[in-house]
Amino acid sequence: MNPIWVRTASRRYAVHVGRGILGSLPGLLARHPACRAAGGSAVMVSDASLFAGPAGRAASALERAGWRVSRGVLPAGEAAKTLSSLDKLYGFLLKSGAERRTPLVAVGGGSIGDAAGFAAATYQRGIPLVHVPTTFLAQADSAIGGKTAVDHPLAKNAVGAFYQPIFVLADVETLRTLPRRQLMSGLAEAVKCALVFDPAFARRLAARWPRVRAGDLAELEHAVRTSVAWKARAVSADEFDLAGKRELLNFGHTLGHALEWATGYRGALHGEAVVWGMRAALELSSGRGWLRRDRPLADALLDGLAAPAWPRGLASSDLWAAMRRDKKVRAGRNVFVLLKRIGEPARVDDVTKPELAAALRRLGVTK
């Protein structure tokens, strides 16, 4: 299958999406100009359980092709994204003798990609980075576009860099063992792309929900590929997320991020929080008289994602306070992405506190 191309000012790169394509890693790496001078050394960064699975297989494939591979182990999940975990990762890179042209292959979900990507962006001021995402969320969304980050105790993703990979290799076979809740959380990003950009994709997802939810790999591959294509377009038009297309990817995220923050990142998964954010965005859109005929399809897609109950006791005012901390705040104003129709988004920065409170009341989640 043809790769999907991302074209940014800093780099043009391919996103390979397919089934059973993990074994193409050595070939893709060897023919990349940035790595030819690396002297046959590579580093792979993943977590312990992935090294027993796809990361281990990818490392072995590289070794069979003649690469020397140093393995760097990060903690699983969000614990990978601390400054102290990063400090250890830099130490590993130095001890491995990684040079400015040594490729770093990040194998894992969003947290591994974020932390290892930031390490690649900043070690020796930047070494070649390859993303091998192994969750639906990472394949469809987070491995594309060059956002890397670690957390600060005071704010998630507070420290990071825009740093594009040299290529992305998304093998949907690795989704076979993905826990169902993780899959559903990741599918929220596919639904987001469908609602913001692509009515046909929205209709297809809705029609095939049973197969998608059951983890049918052909359906997942289509969903990953379509989401990647939309994200690639947005990123190519707006690499640094300054204004314009890329901001549209934030549909559902203004409130979703706030919900995650307000609940201490302990309740909902990212995609689950984004489902609530999308529900709120739909309700805000309807409140402005938009989205009339398309609302049922949008609701059906969100119903299909089956997010958990609204966090108990979480009030609209808590979310409003949390939103002030978002990176997207500009001169104190939050930007919301709403929908005029499916495929027709609108950026607005004039949502008021009472307007949000009313929308959440109409959703029946707050008083």
Next chain:
Amino acid sequence: MNPIWVRTASRRYAVHVGRGILGSLPGLLARHPACRAAGGSAVMVSDASLFAGPAGRAASALERAGWRVSRGVLPAGEAAKTLSSLDKLYGFLLKSGAERRTPLVAVGGGSIGDAAGFAAATYQRGIPLVHVPTTFLAQADSAIGGKTAVDHPLAKNAVGAFYQPIFVLADVETLRTLPRRQLMSGLAEAVKCALVFDPAFARRLAARWPRVRAGDLAELEHAVRTSVAWKARAVSADEFDLAGKRELLNFGHTLGHALEWATGYRGALHGEAVVWGMRAALELSSGRGWLRRDRPLADALLDGLAAPAWPRGLASSDLWAAMRRDKKVRAGRNVFVLLKRIGEPARVDDVTKPELAAALRRLGVTK
């Protein structure tokens, strides 16, 4: 005076060099598009003693012009460049409410510029950065070109980013109080530019050494301006220091960095180590039959810098081992910049261990 322009793929920016121009900071900041949306807030990062001097004056000037200025204090010198100091700086930025468009003004020497520059590069994935360098080294060299970095316990400058400022404001008046040893160390970078790029500058510096060394501000301004112009050209041609012009700026630095590392960064100042590196490069050049007629002028410039004695007990083999750790190592080979003539550099990657040992013996510093 006209600014000097740096043109890179990621940004085009002005370097303002002059005497008594610190007061132009608010005007330059206000008219910069990246800062217009900042809502009148800025952060300034410097060290405690500079806040009692030029940083304090710059902050007051901003406040008189209506900016709200949060002051972040870094430790003086290399202690600014640790991951833990950086961690505190991120905390300060979060507590100050710094947003993605809030400008960060870094006032100080190379260490402050490196650490605060890296914080600006990575806080919220990058906020607008202004360098106000206050040492000769920073004005002539380190504030230009977008290199930012902090140290890792295992290697200096191991962690960093290429991140261009929105402008640079170099007021040579701030050099009035610079300790003489710091001035001489900084002048090594001016001599480097003269030897690598500019025979006329080399002759002028040699002819005016007494006034330059005495800190005559008109002479220093000329030296800063000329060095900046050469560095701007090199950086514009090769932003990411991958191959080509920017690597020529490494004249004297291959061995200079190794000397600093081998002596645990406790002996020589950076510029002093670079003087020894340049002496070795001249001797290696002569050893290859180059630089014949220009050698006396080159030697005269280096004599004028009066570097300290060669570190006692430091052997050629120690330096050779230390050089293997350099960021410029490519597939295990060190790149040296040598001179065919003044203004005619040559990159070579085939200097052997015995060749270096012989050159150092001829300089009379090792046995």
